[in-house]
Amino acid sequence: MDMEDFSSFLLGVVIIAGLFLLLREFWCWFWKINEIKDLTIANGKKFDKMNQTLSDILDSNVEISNRTSGLIKSKCKKCAGSISVNDKYCQYCGEEVNQ
Numbered sequence: 443m444d445m446e447d448f449s450s451f452l453l454g455v456v457i458i459a460g461l462f463l464l465l466r467e468f469w470c471w472f473w474k475i476n477e478i479k480d481l482t483i484a485n486g487k488k489f490d491k492m493n494q495t496l497s498d499i500l501d502s503n504v505e506i507s508n509r510t511s512g513l514i515k516s517k518c519k520k521c522a523g524s525i526s527v528n529d530k531y532c533q534y535c536g537e538e539v540n541q
Contacts, residue, residue, distance in 0.1 A: 518532040518534065518535060518537055518539070519537070520532065520535050520537040521534050521535040521537070523535065525539050
């Protein structure tokens, strides 16, 4: 393989790579793939924040209810979760409570 064949091959590879990148960018723009990706990432961050907020609220409610109410009557027979006087079903496993 002489130098002229090698330079032609290298030029062909560069042109094909350039065309691939240009066409890829066009199709991503045409099908709005970049926007969909950005929106998906933004929604994921919002859901993570919402999940953390709800988790914090739930944790604070559990702490408050455990401190202020002495209504815990017994434990669930199936999962050993706490059952209050007014519960008809276990809130952890869904088992019916016989009180």
